[in-house]
Amino acid sequence: MASLETSSSAPKAPYSYPDKRGRYGAFGGRYVPETLMYPLEELEQAYVSACADPAFVARMDELRRDYIGRATPLYFARRLTEHLGGAKVYLKREDLCHTGAHKINNALGQVLLAERMNKKRIVAETGAGQHGVATATASALCGLECEVYMGTEDMARQSLNVFRMRLLGAKVTGVESGTKTLKDAINEAMRDWVTNVGDTHYVLGTVEGPHPYPVICRDFQSVIGKEMRAQLLEKENRSPDLLIACVGGGSNSAGLFFEFIEDDVRMIGVEAGGLGPETGKHAARFAGGVEGMLHGAMSYVLQDENGQIMGTHSVSAGLDYPSIGPEHAFWKQSGRVEYSYANDDEALDAFQLLSHLEGIIPALESAHAIAHACKVVPEMDKDQIVVVNLSGRGDKDVDQAARFILGDKGAGA
Amino acid sequence: MNRITARMQELAARDETAFIPYITAGDPTLALSGEILLELERAGADVIEYGIPFSDPVADGIVIQEASQRALKHNVSLHDVVGQIRELRTKTKIPILLFSYFNPVLAYGIETFAQDCADVGADGVLCVDLPPEEAEDYKRIMVDAGIATVFLASPTTRTERMGLIARFSEGFLYYVSRAGVTGVRDQVETSVKGMVEEVKRHSDIPVAVGFGIAKPEQAEEVARYADGVVVGSAIVDCVGTNGESPELIERVGAFVRPLVEATKRAKAEVAS
Numbered sequence: 001m002a003s004l005e006t007s008s009s010a011p012k013a014p015y016s017y018p019d020k021r022g023r024y025g026a027f028g029g030r031y032v033p034e035t036l037m038y039p040l041e042e043l044e045q046a047y048v049s050a051c052a053d054p055a056f057v058a059r060m061d062e063l064r065r066d067y068i069g070r071a072t073p074l075y076f077a078r079r080l081t082e083h084l085g086g087a088k089v090y091l092k093r094e095d096l097c098h099t100g101a102h103k104i105n106n107a108l109g110q111v112l113l114a115e116r117m118n119k120k121r122i123v124a125e126t127g128a129g130q131h132g133v134a135t136a137t138a139s140a141l142c143g144l145e146c147e148v149y150m151g152t153e154d155m156a157r158q159s160l161n162v163f164r165m166r167l168l169g170a171k172v173t174g175v176e177s178g179t180k181t182l183k184d185a186i187n188e189a190m191r192d193w194v195t196n197v198g199d200t201h202y203v204l205g206t207v208e209g210p211h212p213y214p215v216i217c218r219d220f221q222s223v224i225g226k227e228m229r230a231q232l233l234e235k236e237n238r239s240p241d242l243l244i245a246c247v248g249g250g251s252n253s254a255g256l257f258f259e260f261i262e263d264d265v266r267m268i269g270v271e272a273g274g275l276g277p278e279t280g281k282h283a284a285r286f287a288g289g290v291e292g293m294l295h296g297a298m299s300y301v302l303q304d305e306n307g308q309i310m311g312t313h314s315v316s317a318g319l320d321y322p323s324i325g326p327e328h329a330f331w332k333q334s335g336r337v338e339y340s341y342a343n344d345d346e347a348l349d350a351f352q353l354l355s356h357l358e359g360i361i362p363a364l365e366s367a368h369a370i371a372h373a374c375k376v377v378p379e380m381d382k383d384q385i386v387v388v389n390l391s392g393r394g395d396k397d398v399d400q401a402a403r404f405i406l407g408d409k410g411a412g413a
Numbered sequence: 414m415n416r417i418t419a420r421m422q423e424l425a426a427r428d429e430t431a432f433i434p435y436i437t438a439g440d441p442t443l444a445l446s447g448e449i450l451l452e453l454e455r456a457g458a459d460v461i462e463y464g465i466p467f468s469d470p471v472a473d474g475i476v477i478q479e480a481s482q483r484a485l486k487h488n489v490s491l492h493d494v495v496g497q498i499r500e501l502r503t504k505t506k507i508p509i510l511l512f513s514y515f516n517p518v519l520a521y522g523i524e525t526f527a528q529d530c531a532d533v534g535a536d537g538v539l540c541v542d543l544p545p546e547e548a549e550d551y552k553r554i555m556v557d558a559g560i561a562t563v564f565l566a567s568p569t570t571r572t573e574r575m576g577l578i579a580r581f582s583e584g585f586l587y588y589v590s591r592a593g594v595t596g597v598r599d600q601v602e603t604s605v606k607g608m609v610e611e612v613k614r615h616s617d618i619p620v621a622v623g624f625g626i627a628k629p630e631q632a633e634e635v636a637r638y639a640d641g642v643v644v645g646s647a648i649v650d651c652v653g654t655n656g657e658s659p660e661l662i663e664r665v666g667a668f669v670r671p672l673v674e675a676t677k678r679a680k681a682e683v684a685s
Contacts, residue, residue: 021546029547030544030546030547031515031542031543031544031547032542032544033471033472033541033542033565033567033589034544034564034565034566034567034569034570034578034589035567035568035569035589035592035593036569037544037546037569037570037574038569038570038571039569041571177478177482178468178469183469184469187469187470187471190471191471191472191474191593191594194471194472194592194593194594195592195593195594196592197569197592198592291519292516292519292520293515293516293519293542294469294516295469295471296542301516303516303520305520306488306490306491306492306517306520306521307467307491307516307517307518307519307520307521308467308468308485308490308517309468309469309516
């Protein structure tokens with residue numbers, strides 16, 4: 001391989017996505033009602049100018065350190081490693097971020113952008129509630145009014161986060177339409193934004209939506225991979241062999257992967273298999289979706305033959321979404337990243353396993369990544385290194401998990 | 414010539430404003446929405462906007478969202494609507510503009526869709542979440558099939574993009590009278606007249622104004638300076654209220670006639 005590399009005269013083109021139109025190959029773009037075209041351009045300009053402004057960069061750095069609590073640790077999971085008997089497993093501890101998940105990395109950055117654009121009001125959608133809590137937190141920090149849309153089905157399974165958002169001063173508005181989950185919350189947040197574009201910024205919580213949202217969110221989240229590279233160099237003096245992260249919209253995985261996209265590092269994104277893709281009750285877009293357009297971006301979408309968006313199922317509200325970030329669609333199609341899925345029961349097993357072995361209760365979303373690690377790590381050599389993104393903590397999921405876990409045991413006993 | 418373009422030219426020659434009602438296909442059933450379409454023609458409509466139900470209508474307010482849901486309960490698809498238009502063409506020549514979100518069109522296949530529209534006699538397509546920047550292939554395919562493409566401009570559209578939108582539009586350009594989703598409003602924004610004049614500085618294309626127009630006096634006010642008046646949610650609300658009642662068709666007709674009269678008298682009054 002090395003000789004082939006050196007004999008090739010043409011240097012590998014650097015990774016340069018998205019292009020100017022917000023495209024990742026055939027995916028991405030800006031498919032929105034006309035009223036949103038200008039605010040999206042405005043956002044893109046504000047983002048470009050903020051990145052070039054040392055004062056903005058310094059403020060982000062300061063708040064990342066003193067408010068979010070970064071850098072988050074890279075933790076060697078000794079007992080999990082021994083249990084699996086293969087590669088060494090490290091956990092990137094995004095669960096230790098302020099508010100309990102990686103979502104704050106993006107929410108804080110976008111709220112600062114909103115402040116820069118002189119917007120007085122913030123709207124957001126939320127599924128598991130983590131993005132809603134993060135946005136409510138950042139809005140409180142900056143003194144901006146905040147309204148969060150959340151499907152009523154998700155409000156029921158994440159009631160703790162609903163209370164947290166209200167405590168932080170946000171208005172939480174339940175969404176009764178459609179499947180009453182994340183996609184419907186996004187619909188409603190977009191309707192609010194299109195109605196109040198003058199004074200309102202929409203903080204979209206993942207690498208989804210029309211350009212420039214996917215790139216803004218990826219960039220704000222890429223601090224995860226950057227830190228991890230430096231931390232692993234310090235601990236092991238080398239790069240990882242494999243990265244694993246769960247993929248709903250795909251922001252924590254994009255944040256981990258992007259830093260290594262041009263390196264010789266294997267990556268696996270883990271979708272929500274729900275009750276199994278064969279049952280139709282799942283959110284594994286790459287296992288059952290086709291190319292299509294939802295919420296402003298061309299990507300893979302779970303839809304019927306008439307182009308109607310299908311309902312999804314996952315034990316984890318944060319992965320319960322019928323489309324996937326356009327850059328992931330590009331990585332899938334180009335073969336750069338592998339995608340797999342973990343079913344509800346596998347995620348619930350991993351949820352308990354990590355709690356028992358490491359004293360770390362993972363978010364049900366992150367438990368999908370742990371579940372996949374349990375499948376692949378035993379097959380790997382002991383001198384190899386796997387990094388799993390522990391994207392959030394599981395406190396919010398304890399009620400939900402108890403219903404499943406105790407419910408199962410109750411039935412058996 | 415495309416039926417929508419021809420109708421708009423005819424009306425312009427008579428200095429008359431087009432009345433363009435919107436209804437959702439399949440609401441309350443596909444057969445009944447077809448009946449409503451014919452009644453709208455009898456009531457004096459010039460072009461029918463026939464909405465394709467979609468599971469995630471982000472540009473629509475609650476009235477049209479609920480109409481979509483009612484239609485989707487019977488699984489009304491874009492294929493069903495195209496098939497229905499073939500049938501309706503034995504009864505009417507009224508110009509029909511299909512109003513859709515982009516994903517159902519993508520799932521159908523843009524080329525097949527354009528060809529089928531041409532075959533059955535659907536005259537134009539408006540994809541509400543497809544701006545011209547993403548519509549190059551779509552536009553070419555539609556033009557090749559002889560289908561008029563209507564695009565939207567709105568109060569947030571920058572002057573620089575007006576020309577682009579006008580160039581992509583055929584039949585007419587749809588000016589969204591306010592930032593927001595579809596739905597009934599008490600008043601028409603005062604800036605609309607100026608914006609219509611702004612569009613007209615960039616292009617000769619007819620401009621229809623919609624979003625929020627519900628009452629005859631609003632229709633009349635807009636009809637004085639616009640080439641077309643679109644009324645959607647107010648009619649859909651009337652359909653929703655009457656459901657499958659035997660009076661449905663008659664009541665929709667009775668609701669629409671004063672709107673048509675108000676639209677038609679606007680320029681006549683200005684002239685006299």
